[in-house]
Amino acid sequence: MGVTTTPQTAAPRTAPPATPLITVEEFFGPPARSNAQLSPDGTKVAYLAPWRDRLNVFVRDLDGDWPETPAVDDPASRRVTADDHRSIETFFWSADSRYLLFLQDTDGDENAHLHRVDPARAGEPAVDLTPVDGARVVGTQHTPDPGTVLVQFNARSPELIDLHELDLDTGRLTTVAENPGDVLGWMRTPSGRIVAFGLDDDGTHLLSDWNAGEPRVISRISGYDQPFGILPTVPTPDGAGLWTGSVRGSDRMRLVRIDLDTGEQHGVDSHPVFDLDVLRPTADPRYPAPLIVHPGTGELLGARYLGARQEIHPLDPHFAEVLPRLAELSDGDLAQVTCDTAGLRWVVDFTHDRDHRATWFYDHSTGTARRLFRSFPHLDPARLAPVTPVTITARDGIDLPCHLTLPPGTGHRDLPTVVLLHGGPWYRDSWTYDPEVQLLANRGYAVLQVNFRGSTGYGKAHMQAAIGQFAGRMHDDVIDALDWAIAQGWTDRDRVAIYGSSYGGYAALVGAAFTPDRFAAAISYTGMSDLVDITRRVVPFARRSLVNSFLRYMGDPDVPEQEADMYARSPITRVDDITAPVLLVHGANDLRVHRSNSDRVVEALRARGAEVEYLLNEREGHWFVNPDSNIELYRTLERFLARHLGGRVAGEV
Numbered sequence: 001m002g003v004t005t006t007p008q009t010a011a012p013r014t015a016p017p018a019t020p021l022i023t024v025e026e027f028f029g030p031p032a033r034s035n036a037q038l039s040p041d042g043t044k045v046a047y048l049a050p051w052r053d054r055l056n057v058f059v060r061d062l063d064g065d066w067p068e069t070p071a072v073d074d075p076a077s078r079r080v081t082a083d084d085h086r087s088i089e090t091f092f093w094s095a096d097s098r099y100l101l102f103l104q105d106t107d108g109d110e111n112a113h114l115h116r117v118d119p120a121r122a123g124e125p126a127v128d129l130t131p132v133d134g135a136r137v138v139g140t141q142h143t144p145d146p147g148t149v150l151v152q153f154n155a156r157s158p159e160l161i162d163l164h165e166l167d168l169d170t171g172r173l174t175t176v177a178e179n180p181g182d183v184l185g186w187m188r189t190p191s192g193r194i195v196a197f198g199l200d201d202d203g204t205h206l207l208s209d210w211n212a213g214e215p216r217v218i219s220r221i222s223g224y225d226q227p228f229g230i231l232p233t234v235p236t237p238d239g240a241g242l243w244t245g246s247v248r249g250s251d252r253m254r255l256v257r258i259d260l261d262t263g264e265q266h267g268v269d270s271h272p273v274f275d276l277d278v279l280r281p282t283a284d285p286r287y288p289a290p291l292i293v294h295p296g297t298g299e300l301l302g303a304r305y306l307g308a309r310q311e312i313h314p315l316d317p318h319f320a321e322v323l324p325r326l327a328e329l330s331d332g333d334l335a336q337v338t339c340d341t342a343g344l345r346w347v348v349d350f351t352h353d354r355d356h357r358a359t360w361f362y363d364h365s366t367g368t369a370r371r372l373f374r375s376f377p378h379l380d381p382a383r384l385a386p387v388t389p390v391t392i393t394a395r396d397g398i399d400l401p402c403h404l405t406l407p408p409g410t411g412h413r414d415l416p417t418v419v420l421l422h423g424g425p426w427y428r429d430s431w432t433y434d435p436e437v438q439l440l441a442n443r444g445y446a447v448l449q450v451n452f453r454g455s456t457g458y459g460k461a462h463m464q465a466a467i468g469q470f471a472g473r474m475h476d477d478v479i480d481a482l483d484w485a486i487a488q489g490w491t492d493r494d495r496v497a498i499y500g501s502s503y504g505g506y507a508a509l510v511g512a513a514f515t516p517d518r519f520a521a522a523i524s525y526t527g528m529s530d531l532v533d534i535t536r537r538v539v540p541f542a543r544r545s546l547v548n549s550f551l552r553y554m555g556d557p558d559v560p561e562q563e564a565d566m567y568a569r570s571p572i573t574r575v576d577d578i579t580a581p582v583l584l585v586h587g588a589n590d591l592r593v594h595r596s597n598s599d600r601v602v603e604a605l606r607a608r609g610a611e612v613e614y615l616l617n618e619r620e621g622h623w624f625v626n627p628d629s630n631i632e633l634y635r636t637l638e639r640f641l642a643r644h645l646g647g648r649v650a651g652e653v
Contacts, residue, residue: 019408020383022442023650024638027435028630030055030087031375032070035336036359038062038347039097040295042340044119045347045372046100047359048088051079053627055087057100059119062345062361066372080117081126087625095295096146099168102126103137108589108621111136114151116168129171134158138541144190150176152186159540161185163194177210184229184545190298191239193260197230203547205229207242209260219263222248225460227548228426230258231278234291237298243268243291245278251459253278255291255303269313274305279426279456288335292319296341306457308389308401309333309431310351318343322364329360329369333431347372353387355379356433383408385441387431394480396473398453398465402481403429405437405447406490415446416495416645419482419511419519423502425454425466425474426549436634443638443647446490452477452507454553467553470531471510471569478507479515494520495645499637501525502593502622509571509582509601516579521644523637525585526622529597531566532557537594572597575604581611583640585633587620613640 030050037046045062048055049070060066060077070077080100081088090112091102100119103112114137115126130137132155139152143165151164151173160179163186166172177186177194185197196215198206203223207230208215221230225247234243236257246256246265254270270276277290292302292312301319305311310333314320322343326334332352339346344365349357356376362369385405392400406412418440422429429449440447451458452474454466466474478498485491498511498519505527512522528534535550535557554569555562567573582605586598598614605612615636617629624630635650642649 019442021648021650022379022383022439024439024631024634026376026378027439028627028634030627031356032377033058033359033373034357034375035091036338036347036349036372037091037093037336038338038340038345039093040095040341041097042342042345044097046080046091046093046119048091049077049079050627051082052084054084055089056081056083057088057091057102057117059100059122062347066370068373068377070373078119078122080119080122081115083126086619087627089625092140094146094149094168095142098146101129101140101149101168105136105621107619108587108623108625110591110621113137114140114153114166116171127171129166129168130155130173136541139185141187143188150186150188154541159543161541163188182206182544184541185233187233187235187242189235189239189242189260190237193239195235195242195260197233199223199229199544199547201547203227203552207258207263217263218260219258219265221246223548224464224552227463227552228279229545232289232291234293234300235298236300243300245276245290247460251461253460268300269303269315271305271311271313274307274311275457275459277304277306277310277457279428288337292337294341294343295339296343306430322346322362325364325367325369326360326362329362329371330358332358351430351432352381353431353433354381354384354438356435383442384438387434387437389431392481392484394453394473394477396476398462398477399458400453400477400481401428401451401455401458403431403447403449404485404490405441405449407441407444407446412446413489414492415490416444416641416647417446417448417482417485417491417497418641418645419448419450419478419496419498421450421452421478421498421500421504421507422455423500423504424456425452425503425507425553426456426463427503428455428457430457439634439638440641440647443641443649445641445645445647446485448481448485448491450478450481452481468555470506470554471514471571475507475510475514478511479518482518497521497523497641497645499523499525500527502527505593506571509578510569512578512580512582513571513574514577516577519580521581521583521641522578523583523585523640524598524601525633526587526590526593527584527597528593529570529572529601531555531570532563533597534593535566539591572600572604575601576608578605578610581613581640581644583613583615583637585615585636586617587622587624588616588618589621592622 105112114129135155137153141150163177164173182198183196194210196208205221207219242258245253253275255268256265301316330350332350335351346362349359359372498508505524555566557563584598602614
């Protein structure tokens with residue numbers, strides 16, 4: 001194995017000085033403000049802030065003073081939602097700035113409904129615009145009529161996503177297109193053309209015109225090369241095309257325009273090294289969209305590419321003037337971008353490894369800018385740990401982009417280490433603020449994040465190298481990265497924990513069961529333990545799409561030989577080999593990874609007297625949303641790690 005970059009030279013064998021302990025509450029309590037979005041008319045800003053320990057939507061006039069730490073009784077800030085049960089995560093303005101719309105599920109069941117509030121009537125309760133029990137909104141789209149939005153959800157049948165037009169004033173839903181059974185999603189162009197995204201039996205993605213009688217296939221996209229379909233999907237303002245990502249004829253994802261008449265792809269933009277940053281935002285709505293689009297005209301302003309750091313290519317002359325001025329505001333990476341319909345007033349925030357989303361206002365007409373707020377004003381970036389991208393060479397020669405975070409201070413050597421693995425596995429870690437990483441570093445651990453094969457954003461060859469390699473070479477990548485950290489002197493080989501959520505939780509259980517001599521502790525957060533069970537429990541409307549993901553990468557449980565191989569790669573069949581203490585965390589309402597994946601591991605370990613802890617949260621799903629849930633989780637985690645790796649814990653120095 002080798003390494004192409006290292007964070008610094010190996011330090012002497014001296015212990016780093018203790019840094020002040022930051023409490024779990026400081027890291028995982030609700031932000032003072034976050035997710036600011038400028039109204040299209042450029043006069044108001046909506047954002048999330050805590051009320052009764054839950055994040056709700058607030059509105060404030062853009063002009064005027066913005067105190068760094070908002071007062072509880074601040075008269076300039078108007079709360080427009082009143083959910084004291086579950087934090088709100090996703091909201092947006094209507095096109096005419098009249099309403100705010102937000103998505104909310106029930107205790108993590110992911111059956112999100114679309115709700116409406118009127119900022120001018122802040123005391124009125126929110127209106128559920130999709131009041132169908134068990135249905136789930138999977139997509140929304142503005143229309144040329146600011147009084148309506150398009151909504152994709154499965155009101156008619158659990159496995160069928162239909163397209164509806166929603167009148168925001170009356171709440172009336174009008175069906176625009178019914179799903180015959182093979183459509184995964186919809187879009188309507190500004191000219192009124194309806195386009196469907198379907199899937200052939202062999203996994204080929206189908207882009208079809210639905211405007212005249214029988215659907216007409218416009219374009220076919222390889223499901224092998226693009227397993228998650230035609231992403232992103234942004235219609236051109238003239239309605240004749242679609243901006244999207246493509247890897248056709250290339251290892252890297254580039255930006256193309258698909259002609260909706262001919263299906264031909266025309267190159268728009270690309271980067272010589274980086275992928276268009278497509279799959280990560282699709283997987284996690286907290287990340288900014290890969291394409292920056294003008295909210296008024298629909299014109300394409302810019303495209304994001306992500307390597308060790310982000311690059312944005314301006315694709316519009318006006319945005320080419322604005323972008324350098326925005327970049328001057330922070331040494332981080334530009335994240336969320338909102339502007340008024342004139343493109344003069346901008347509210348933006350930045351990704352940074354030690355500061356979560358500082359938010360700024362920039363006025364292009366005057367060239368002036370001011371910071372509106374920091375999400376966590378009580379956290380001093382100087383007390384937090386730098387995140388360093390490194391590239392490690394795996395045993396078979398593949399490059400593994402990784403991130404190493406060392407505790408603040410000097411003299412790092414032979415540190416207790418947490419190998420922190422992302423979910424998916426079709427996802428990626430990046431240079432960003434992660435409260436998990438910072439908590440662990442503050443407690444004295446080195447943190448090693450590995451973008452093992454199968455991770456997205458590093459070309460299709462890197463992703464496809466994971467086919468058939470669950471608990472195989474994907475795990476070898478983790479071990480190779482760990483061996484590198486040990487060889488560099490950062491890591492004490494006898495004090496290593498492996499930790500992750502979802503696929504990362506599966507990888508943690510694989511580490512404990514398949515290589516038990518390498519880890520002193522393992523933590524699985526909503527992790528998979530049974531690959532067959534995961535595949536068979538997929539929610540109805542998503543089952544058709546499995547051909548390009550689970551079935552191709554893990555195996556088909558309906559084929560006996562593949563089912564046997566899936567069991568062989570499942571930690572549930574190797575529980576007796578686990579020797580390290582294990583912590584399992586799960587949300588009882590998890591629909592992606594059923595709680596039985598943790599229940600069965602706990603039962604098997606307890607049956608033979610092995611050391612295991614289990615934190616089961618009855619009010620959460622696949623990932624914990626409410627602040628009190630996360631505080632309980634990370635208090636449990638820090639105590640578990642302190643017992644088994646020797647790091648610090650709240651109340652100690």
